[in-house]
Amino acid sequence: MKSFILLGLLSLTFAVSISSQGTLTNPTSRVERIMTKFMQLSEMSTQFNFNKLFDAIDQLSAQLKQSEVDENNLFDADFAQYVEDQAFYTDLVTFYTAEVAQHTEDLRSLNNHLDSYQQQLTQRQEELDRTQKQKAQLEETIRQNEITYNKQISDFNTAIDVLDQAIQLLSGLRNPVLIQTESDQLKTLANKLNSINLKNHRVLYQPIIDIFMQIAQNNLANQDLLKKVLSMLNGLRNSLDGGRNALTSNYNSERASNLELLETYNKKIDALVNEVIPMLQDLIANTIEQIKVKTELLNNAQANLDEAKETLQYIEDRWVKRKAQHAALLAEYEKEQALIAQTITVLQRGGVRRQ
Incomplete structure (x- = not known):
């Protein structure tokens, strides 16, 4: 572009100079005017010194070459900066990609x-509910067993007490004919025995009840019958005493087992309520908080990754444009240098040469 401007000015200058001398015709076309000017320059080549013209052309060519050198140097610097920026943001993309992957994992x-803690908490809460129900059922069993035991022991004690009274009464009888008081006592003892609820032993004391009633009704009690009855009473008493002892032993054994199991339930409930469930609740709360923090870190890393990718793409796009600009500038410089060379050739062909 500079060469066109310079040549245009030079042409205009010489045209004016020649016109002032009266030697320039008035061509009708642009081509004719340019050719006329070069012909006139050729005719005047022996009259004028064109060294300044060639110096100006050389200066313009040198400026173009320097501009090309400067552009190449700037392009190299831009390339170095591009490589540096590309490497930096590529590393950033790699770093943030790994960070996003780590946070995601x-x-x-x-x-x-x-999920595991919540599932465990649900299981432990269900276990607590189940254990509390088992404890309540066991406590009710212990309570009912105690009621049953006390009732049975009371029946045994009453029965043994009645037997002791009967043994004492019959042991004191000496006359075969009972007095009214003795007869009444036997009836009372028979009624007491009959009212005792010892089903497992009733087969033993039912005959005694019958004999008591028979003696009381007949008011007769011979010594043989009394001995037989006393033997039966003592045998029954021993049986009842053994049954009472067995009942107490079984009750105490079962109660001890139930109390041991109850203690196990209490320890389990205490551990669940005061240790396991609170620990799981704390783990859940802490994990939820960690998830919040980690989610924020992931969002930040993702934002940084997106920004790094966007910047890297901008750098790539900018470099593509810069390469296109560089190629266009070099082509322009080459074109202008070619025009300068072409101009010199035309001038020389027209007889305009450096002196």
Whole structure:
């Protein structure tokens, strides 16, 4: 562009100079005017010194070459900066990609832990509810067993007491004919025995009740019958005493087992209420908080990754444009240098030469 301007000015200058001398015709076309000017320059080549013209052309060519050198140097610097920026942001993309992947994996792990803790908490709460129900049922069993035991022991004690009274009464009888008081006492003892609820032993004391009633009704009690009855009474008493002892032993053994099991339930409930469930609740709360923090870190890392990718793409796009600009500038410089060379050739062909 500079060469066109310079040549245009030079042409105009010489045209004016020649016109002032009266030697320039008035061509009708642009081509004719340019050719006329070069012909006139050729005719005047012996009259004028064109060294300044060639110096100006050389200066313009040198400026173009320097501009090309400057552009190449600037392009090299831009390329170095591009390589540096590309490497930097590529590393950033790699770094943030790894960071996003790590945070994503951490979140997956934390969510898995949270699901596990919540599932364990549900199981422990169900276990607590189940154990509390088992404890309540066992306590009711212990209470009912105690009621039953006390009732049975009371029946045994009453029966043995009645037998002791009967043994004492019959042991004191000496006359075969009973007096009214003795007869009444036998009836009373028979009624007491009959009212005792010892089903497992009734087969033993029912005959005694019958004999008591028979003696009381007949008011007769011979010594043989009394001995037989006393033997039966003592045998029954021993049986009842053995039954009472067995009942107490079984009751105490079962009660001890139930109390031991109850203690196990209490310890289990205490551990669940005061240790296991609170620990799981704390783990859940802490994990939820960690998930919140990790989610924020993931979002930040993702935002940084997106920004790094966007910047890297901008750098790539900018470099593509810069390469296109560089190629266009070099082509322009080459074109202008070619025009300068072409101009010199035309001038020389027209007889305009450096002196």
